[in-house]
Amino acid sequence: MGDVIVVGAGVVGLTTAWELCCRGISVVVIDPAPAMGASRAAAGMLAPAGEVKFQQAALYPLMKASAAEYSEFVGRLEAAVGIAAGYRRSETLLVAADRADLAELEALQTVQEAQSMPVERMSTRAARALEPALSPRISGAVRAPGDHQIDPRRLATALQVGVEASGSTFVRDSVRSVSVASRGDHSVQTASGEAISAPAVVLAAGLGLADIAGCSSSLQLPLRPVYGDILRTQLPADAPQLLERTVRGVVNGAPVYLVPREDGEIVIGATSREDFRPAPSAGGVWRLLDDARRLVPGVADLEFVEALARARPGTPDDLPYVGQVRAPSGEPVRGLFVSTGHFRHGVLLAPLAARLVSSLIAGDLPATGADASHLAAMDPHRHSAVDSSGAVARSRHERSSR
Ligand SMILES: Cc1cc2nc3c(=O)[nH]c(=O)nc-3n(C[C@H](O)[C@H](O)[C@H](O)COP(=O)(O)OP(=O)(O)OC[C@H]3O[C@@H](n4cnc5c(N)ncnc54)[C@H](O)[C@@H]3O)c2cc1C
Structure with a gap:
């Protein structure tokens, strides 16, 4: 049906789906109510400076990096779909x-x-x-x-149009569980009983991720x-x-x-x-x-x-969970990715998170440099850490909360 299943069509899932479409990768987006979650409420401030809070040093580089990508991202989207996303550079x-x-x-x-x-x-x-x-x-x-804004509702509409125009599809259903295959396609089971398969799955269901069974026994996301x-x-x-x-x-x-x-x-x-x-x-x-x-x-x-x-x-440290899921052994689970926990900054962080996840899927992300640092900061396993020997270690969150 598609090369990649994206679970969740909030601003994060939609932007990820769009980036994949831009790379010629076909996508199936599954969501019972696209863009009606947190993204429906968001004000759309793209405000790395205004969002600064004390003791969030690891978040600042992510906010700055994603803000720097916005202009190109929106320009490309608007040119493709002919719909204004309500991006304003007014300070x-x-x-x-x-x-x-x-x-x-x-x-x-x-x-x-x-x-x-x-x-x-x-x-x-x-x-x-x-x-x-x-x-x-x-x-x-x-x-x-440097603090700008976008209208998240217009952005979501433009992204949905862009994804559909690329030949990808939307399924209005809720994902109940993910079955991870050691070979071949992974599959997701929906509330209506459908099973949908693809070589790769991106879990971008925001808070809904906690209710999806089978993501990985080693992945704990304290959302x-x-x-x-x-x-x-x-x-x-x-x-x-x-x-x-x-x-x-x-x-x-x-x-x-x-x-x-x-x-x-x-x-x-x-x-x-x-x-x-x-x-x-x-x-x-x-x-x-x-x-x-x-x-x-x-x-x-x-x-x-x-x-x-x-x-x-x-999330406990206000940073999102973005990256490839790992097995209890510490090995990456082929084709299984997560992008959630964007907390107060999902609209701002969406282009960065989407680009990184689509690069991971395409396999063209450099192992070092700024993007590797961003992914390290957003490691989805940092609160359910799998150590190099394969054992599930006590999470950083647990350690710091003592
Ligand atoms: C009042 C408010 C103001 C905000 N203002 C800003 C702002 O100015 N700037 C900013 O950057 N951020 C802002 N945010 C934060 C931002 O809205 C979130 O970080 C962002 O929307 C998260 O996007 P998401 O796609 O991960 O989640 P969501 O938008 O919640 O999308 C998740 C999607 O997953 C779907 N889903 C859930 N479970 C399942 C399932 N089992 N199967 C299939 N689909 C499923 C849901 O239906 C939903 O559509 C604000 C948030 C709020 C509440």
């Missing part, structure tokens, strides 16, 4: 609501600069000259010219759902643009962002909660609107369109 302003928030912003700026990320401290006056809708009460700003509430608002028909740039703020220590699209949509996000409640939280919606209005008072005049909650696929 990001990081703003502080009060002096305590400013201290946090300045502390993060030192990390951003240490990572050679382009950032520039600005006075409130200078920030308001760029974005007059900002409140005069903010206490300062940092400009991040956890980190829910986020996020709002879609719209400028009234006759209103001028409120913002040109993405505004990310810290209000009383809590993050909030406003992402303006060209069509007048303004996305306001996002909360972060680990309470296993899938519905949007009233308190979260209230907090986001209140904090957003504090930074940009004109938010009160926007039309309210949607409140949505989805779970981010979180």
Whole structure:
């Protein structure tokens, strides 16, 4: 049916499928509800600088590398499908609501600069000259010219069209288990009882991976759902643009962002909660609107369109799991790959993860260099480590959590 089965059609699975199609490799993408998981909620910030948090040093090179690939990736996709993916190179302003928030912003700026990320401290006056809708009460700003954005819903549509136009297929079904063959094709069994076979399988089902049996006895992926509430608002028909740039703020220590699209949509996000409640939280919606209005008072005049909650696929060290699956012996399992756990950065990291997985499948990835370092950082076995003697070692996560 295809050369590769991709399980999961979120932004990660779709981008991987598209990259494979670009290499002339045919794909079967299996998902009961394409692009309706975490990718449906994502704001689409491509923000290596704005996403910097303390003590995430291993993540910064991945974010920078994938951000650097975005322009070429989107250009190639849009040229192939003739659909705009909503990619905007308009920069990001990081703003502080009060002096305590400013201290946090300045502390993060030192990390951003240490990572050679382009950032520039600005006075409130200078920030308001760029974005007059900002409140005069903010206490300062940092400009991040390299932090861009894309509309994940448009991106997902473009990717689906691109994959189908390449002759690959979508199967609307849920994968229950994977049967790994020592020779010949692997196969997946779906909820409707179908068995689909191919020489290679990419497991890109986000949090859903935990429910798929048979991936490998040596692969433990401690994924956890980190829910986020996020709002879609719209400028009234006759209103001028409120913002040109993405505004990310810290209000009383809590993050909030406003992402303006060209069509007048303004996305306001996002909360972060680990309470296993899938519905949007009233308190979260209230907090986001209140904090957003504090930074940009004109938010009160926007039309309210949607409140949505989805779970981010979180990992213990905030790094994704990307690479080839290994057997308990430590040997690579031929044709079995994983790409999940992209947590808060799946839209940003998708091009890098997709390129690396498709290069692994095509067998043309250099053993050394930046890509090898990226794969080492994202090793899917790092929390279920298989040592060189073949024994399943205690995971790094377990060790560090003692
Ligand atoms: C509120 C919010 C805001 C965010 N903002 C940003 C942002 O600005 N920038 C950024 O980079 N990231 C952002 N993220 C993170 C980003 O959304 C995720 O990292 C990304 O969507 C993960 O993509 P994915 O394809 O791995 O997962 P998903 O989008 O969840 O896709 C997984 C897919 O797998 C399918 N699936 C599950 N189980 C099975 C199965 N058994 N068989 C077949 N298919 C299956 C699901 O139906 C789903 O379509 C945000 C997330 C949230 C929640």
